Amino acid sequence: MSKSIFELVDELPTGGITVMALRSLDFVVPGQWQNLTGFNNTIREVTGETDEALIQQIGERAVYLFNDKSQGYQRALWLYQTVDSASGALGAAAMANKVGQDISFLGFLGNLTPKPEKAQSIDLTVKLVVELVAFCQINGIPGDSIGDFLAALGDYGGESLMRMAALVCFDGLIPLGPDFILKGLSTIQGMSPKDLEQNQTFKGVSDLIPGGDSAGKLGFINQSFDSVKGWMSDFVSSRNLTQDNVLDNLTKFVEVSKDKLDYVGAFLDISVNYYTHTGVQTLARRLIERAVAEI
Amino acid sequence: MTVFNWRRAIAPLVLSVLLLVTGCTAKEPSPYAQAQQESTQKGAQPAVAKDATQGSSFNKFFPKPGDGYERVYTQEKKGFAEAKLKKDGKDVAMLAISDAVADVTAGMSATKKFEKSVTKIAGYPAVDVGTTQTAVLVADRYQVKVLSRNPAFTKAERQAWIQRFDLAGLSKLKK
Numbered sequence: 001m002s003k004s005i006f007e008l009v010d011e012l013p014t015g016g017i018t019v020m021a022l023r024s025l026d027f028v029v030p031g032q033w034q035n036l037t038g039f040n041n042t043i044r045e046v047t048g049e050t051d052e053a054l055i056q057q058i059g060e061r062a063v064y065l066f067n068d069k070s071q072g073y074q075r076a077l078w079l080y081q082t083v084d085s086a087s088g089a090l091g092a093a094a095m096a097n098k099v100g101q102d103i104s105f106l107g108f109l110g111n112l113t114p115k116p117e118k119a120q121s122i123d124l125t126v127k128l129v130v131e132l133v134a135f136c137q138i139n140g141i142p143g144d145s146i147g148d149f150l151a152a153l154g155d156y157g158g159e160s161l162m163r164m165a166a167l168v169c170f171d172g173l174i175p176l177g178p179d180f181i182l183k184g185l186s187t188i189q190g191m192s193p194k195d196l197e198q199n200q201t202f203k204g205v206s207d208l209i210p211g212g213d214s215a216g217k218l219g220f221i222n223q224s225f226d227s228v229k230g231w232m233s234d235f236v237s238s239r240n241l242t243q244d245n246v247l248d249n250l251t252k253f254v255e256v257s258k259d260k261l262d263y264v265g266a267f268l269d270i271s272v273n274y275y276t277h278t279g280v281q282t283l284a285r286r287l288i289e290r291a292v293a294e295i
Numbered sequence: 296m297t298v299f300n301w302r303r304a305i306a307p308l309v310l311s312v313l314l315l316v317t318g319c320t321a322k323e324p325s326p327y328a329q330a331q332q333e334s335t336q337k338g339a340q341p342a343v344a345k346d347a348t349q350g351s352s353f354n355k356f357f358p359k360p361g362d363g364y365e366r367v368y369t370q371e372k373k374g375f376a377e378a379k380l381k382k383d384g385k386d387v388a389m390l391a392i393s394d395a396v397a398d399v400t401a402g403m404s405a406t407k408k409f410e411k412s413v414t415k416i417a418g419y420p421a422v423d424v425g426t427t428q429t430a431v432l433v434a435d436r437y438q439v440k441v442l443s444r445n446p447a448f449t450k451a452e453r454q455a456w457i458q459r460f461d462l463a464g465l466s467k468l469k470k
Binding site for chain 2: 006010060067071143285294
């Protein structure tokens with residue numbers, strides 16, 4: 001049986017590579033992410049309530065909501081978990097590809113695994129789309145207009161903003177460099193539905209990406225990425241983010257060497273599960289916000 | 296003559312002590328174990344009834360932003376809609392409408408607490424929940440709740456903001 005929501009939140013780690021890697025991004029979104037863990041703890045923090053019986057009542061409502069499959073929360077969790085594990089597989093493939101380039105007798109590996117940069121670009125765009133789809137599974141489409149919806153998206157804070165910071169830094173800047181947005185765009189624009197189908201990250205989550213067939217899904221990814229590219233470049237420029245300062249901060253928390261840059265992205269892919277970690281935190285927060293308002 | 300091998304003798308002892316200790320400190324069942332079991336068993340009652348009113352039909356009854364307050368819709372689900380109230384960029388309160396008849400937890404409807412209501416706001420039965428929440432029940436079905444997210448947003452303000460919802464409009468919402 002899959003895990004209950006309270007187990008998932010209670011078991012969130014307070015240390016380890018994922019948490020350390022995220023802490024290294026505090027300079028990007030100062031004070032936004034406190035690594036809130038523990039189910040009851042999260043209820044207290046989100047609602048400001050302290051009465052134990054009331055906390056129990058809110059928690060029970062959240063458990064019921066999460067377990068009501070028609071409400072979409074489990075699909076959102078699946079998306080966060082799958083995009084992490086699928087991109088981990090991509091990390092492993094990229095590593096094999098790197099070996100293929102370094103050691104000639106393994107050169108044939110280059111034909112089997114995608115070129116890291118292309119794979120990374122697809123990874124970046126698919127992860128972004130997953131964020132959008134998971135947002136809708138959790139929150140619906142709030143408000144009555146596109147403006148309302150964009151305002152809801154623009155209101156990202158806490159662990160959601162941290163997840164976006166990690167996406168920009170760990171899946172954008174570090175593996176692809178300063179022009180990661182352009183690389184992402186040109187990759188998806190020059191891609192065929194078949195290319196997309198072969199991508200591990202996409203394969204993992206394709207069932208929940210809108211658009212019907214692969215061509216339609218590619219169109220959806222294209223549109224989504226295009227519509228947030230402005231937000232992303234603002235994010236990078238307003239916070240003066242560079243590959244260098246992100247790496248400098250990362251090396252303070254996680255043992256990676258800057259001179260092996262090509263491996264750092266692959267290493268993060270395999271060892272850091274920031275989507276699942278912050279995704280569970282987002283999911284818990286939204287469930288609790290709803291539960292406390294409904295009881 | 297065999298030499299007494301203390302290591303061999305001590306191993307089972309250590310092992311059994313270990314088992315005893317870990318056995319005794321085994322996790323207590325979660326306080327949510329029962330809710331988990333009830334909500335996942337076969338034929339479990341869903342958290343939100345199938346015929347619940349869609350959250351999208353609640354949006355138009357929310358208070359309008361203004362007077363320095365910003366309203367950001369945050370959730371729109373079956374049986375539920377919620378918006379955040381912000382002032383000077385900071386969250387001060389949450390505003391919510393839910394289909395309380397459709398919200399059943401552990402066999403109990405969210406409307407139940409209004410049976411004990413002794414006060415009214417705008418003519419609707421009102422209750423306070425915990426220290427941060429004030430709610431009214433409209434048309435015996437829809438719960439309108441305001442939740443403080445900042446201590447400066449007092450109970451009086453919650454009561455005032457409840458009255459800024461279009462409660463009359465909501466009471467006529469087709470069920």
